[in-house]
Amino acid sequence: xxxxxxxxxxxxxxxxxxxxxxTVLSEPTVYRLYNNxxxxxxxxxxxxxxxxxxxxxxxxxxxxxxxKTKRGTKASKxxxxxxxxxxx
Numbered sequence: 388x389x390x391x392x393x394x395x396x397x398x399x400x401x402x403x404x405x406x407x408x409x410t411v412l413s414e415p416t417v418y419r420l421y422n423n424x425x426x427x428x429x430x431x432x433x434x435x436x437x438x439x440x441x442x443x444x445x446x447x448x449x450x451x452x453x454x455k456t457k458r459g460t461k462a463s464k465x466x467x468x469x470x471x472x473x474x475x
Contacts, residue, residue, distance in 0.1 A: 392420040410439040
């Protein structure tokens with residue numbers, strides 16, 4: 388999971404400073420989210436963004452990425468073996 392705070396701000400032409408001023412959130416929190424997409428906001432922070440931008444949705448603030456598994460890895464081999472065992 389990644390935050391999309393910078394993407395949201397950029398899409399609205401907002402700097403980190405302008406985004407912060409439109410919310411009731413702390414300055415360090417907004418700047419940390421803006422500068423680090425791996426920093427995941429708490430529910431309270433998401434609520435603060437939702438109140439400041441009522442037309443936004445959770446998808447505006449968060450991005451979910453499925454982890455890709457490599458074929459031939461130990462985990463995928465084990466899963467195949469388990470499937471074959473169930474068939475027997």
